[in-house]
Amino acid sequence: MPQVEITQAGRHNGQVRKEASPPPPHSGGPLSRLRSVAEAVGAQVKMRIPRADLDERDPDFIRERLPLLWLAATVWYRGEVRGLGNIPDDGPVLLVGNHSGGNMMPDTLVLVLAFNAYFGAERAFYQLAHNLVLSMPWLSDLRRFGTVAASPENARKALEAGAALLVYPGGDHEVHRPTSQSNRIDFDDRKGFIRLALDQDVPLVPVVAIGGQETALFLSRGEWLARLLRLDRMFRLKVLPISLSLPWILNVGDMLGHIPLPAKITVEVLPPIHLREQFGEDPDDDEVYDHVTGLMQDTLDALAGERRLPIVG
Amino acid sequence: MRVSASTKINTPVGVVWQIASDPERVLNFMSGMTRWEVASEPSTGLGARYRVLMRIGSAEVGGLIEIVEWRPPFDLAWHSVTGLDQRGRFRLRELSPGSTRAEFRLAYGVAGSGLSGWLAERVAAPSVQRHLGRSISQLSRLAEQEHRRIQAQERRRTVSQA
Numbered sequence: 001m002p003q004v005e006i007t008q009a010g011r012h013n014g015q016v017r018k019e020a021s022p023p024p025p026h027s028g029g030p031l032s033r034l035r036s037v038a039e040a041v042g043a044q045v046k047m048r049i050p051r052a053d054l055d056e057r058d059p060d061f062i063r064e065r066l067p068l069l070w071l072a073a074t075v076w077y078r079g080e081v082r083g084l085g086n087i088p089d090d091g092p093v094l095l096v097g098n099h100s101g102g103n104m105m106p107d108t109l110v111l112v113l114a115f116n117a118y119f120g121a122e123r124a125f126y127q128l129a130h131n132l133v134l135s136m137p138w139l140s141d142l143r144r145f146g147t148v149a150a151s152p153e154n155a156r157k158a159l160e161a162g163a164a165l166l167v168y169p170g171g172d173h174e175v176h177r178p179t180s181q182s183n184r185i186d187f188d189d190r191k192g193f194i195r196l197a198l199d200q201d202v203p204l205v206p207v208v209a210i211g212g213q214e215t216a217l218f219l220s221r222g223e224w225l226a227r228l229l230r231l232d233r234m235f236r237l238k239v240l241p242i243s244l245s246l247p248w249i250l251n252v253g254d255m256l257g258h259i260p261l262p263a264k265i266t267v268e269v270l271p272p273i274h275l276r277e278q279f280g281e282d283p284d285d286d287e288v289y290d291h292v293t294g295l296m297q298d299t300l301d302a303l304a305g306e307r308r309l310p311i312v313g
Numbered sequence: 314m315r316v317s318a319s320t321k322i323n324t325p326v327g328v329v330w331q332i333a334s335d336p337e338r339v340l341n342f343m344s345g346m347t348r349w350e351v352a353s354e355p356s357t358g359l360g361a362r363y364r365v366l367m368r369i370g371s372a373e374v375g376g377l378i379e380i381v382e383w384r385p386p387f388d389l390a391w392h393s394v395t396g397l398d399q400r401g402r403f404r405l406r407e408l409s410p411g412s413t414r415a416e417f418r419l420a421y422g423v424a425g426s427g428l429s430g431w432l433a434e435r436v437a438a439p440s441v442q443r444h445l446g447r448s449i450s451q452l453s454r455l456a457e458q459e460h461r462r463i464q465a466q467e468r469r470r471t472v473s474q475a
Contacts, residue, residue, distance in 0.1 A: 067433035074370030
């Protein structure tokens with residue numbers, strides 16, 4: 001039997017991974033060297049992505065951290081969450097949200113606090129996140145909150161376990177949109193959440209938040225930069241956002257986060273949508289997508305109408 | 314963290330007890346309370362359970378509570394089963410045949426949450442205190458209105474019998 005040498009770097013969470021193959025050599029020049037560095041980092045990041053383990057969620061940990069979340073949501077963001085009673089009291093449910101605020105995700109913080117306070121930390125609640133988020137060592141505690149890597153398999157596992165699952169179809173495309181596009185629902189035509197709700201036969205609950213894009217001045221998604229550096233191939237990242245934020249002033253990538261401005265965050269939870277009841281046994285994905293995003297856009301417009309000033313709310 | 318509010322109500326203690334101990338009337342006077350749902354049979358008395366939520370800051374906090382003391386018409390106390398650690402009490406004492414001293418006490422906290430829990434308890438205290446103060450005032454108004462209604466009913470009965 002051939003011997004396979006397992007190095008320390010090749011182990012993660014007890015799972016053995018082989019060393020990634022070395023990337024092909026580049027022709028030279030600063031851009032090529034930057035790509036080489038990015039590819040090497042990408043290989044390391046891929047090794048660090050944990051397999052989803054729903055049992056990592058720790059209700060006692062969540063309960064003990066809720067006061068900290070409450071302080072941040074109440075004192076810093078003056079968070080307001082409406083309509084939590086629209087979420088069914090038990091059973092699997094798919095919460096579909098619009099995502100804002102860059103990598104600091106203030107809308108998620110406010111919603112996670114409100115959900116766990118309302119239903120209790122005992123109710124299973126998972127959130128899908130980009131692989132990169134879970135690979136950051138300083139964010140490892142997110143797994144104890146129930147954050148798992150975004151993939152169809154993980155989403156199915158969570159719903160089959162009877163949990164509430166929060167997804168952001170717009171993902172990195174929406175969360176890093178320019179501040180000038182704050183009040184726009186932008187899922188980038190991603191419809192996987194519809195198939196997920198239908199396949200698992202769970203109600204779909206739209207969740208609309210406003211205020212996140214006022215926590216910094218988001219200038220550009222940097223899609224051209226991400227393409228140039230081939231980040232989509234290495235990290236599944238189509239954006240390399242550019243923003244003005246504290247303490248970096250000019251913040252490219254937002255990999256180390258930033259100090260968010262104390263913008264008021266308002267979240268509204270809409271009534272559940274039972275897709276087959278509303279759209280028939282075999283719903284058309286485009287029709288459902290237009291309906292859900294239209295509903296969310298109307299709600300976002302109404303929330304925007306309530307705000308007197310940016311940040312202040 | 315412990316907060317309390319009290320007031321004098323110009324109503325017999327029995328009338329105040331009827332309102333304070335009725336789960337169907339709690340939301341009529343409890344300020345900030347967004348849910349008070351019966352979660353057991355019977356719905357009142359020792360061992361009765363309710364799902365309660367109070368809006369404090371950015372969250373509705375609470376959980377399942379259970380009545381652990383039931384001594385009509387003087388003491389009603391509960392403690393938490395799940396959710397936020399809390400102990401609450403309505404304490405009613407007769408000052409005179411038509412007058413009651415009513416006190417609403419609430420002790421709450423999150424065990425094991427360290428400095429953030431300590432700080433959150435204190436930051437939340439003014440808001441919780443305001444809710445308790447409004448609740449006891451609204452209980453007072455309801456009880457005095459109820460007492461006047463009962464007295465009017467008695468007078469009508471007396472007149473009709475005469």
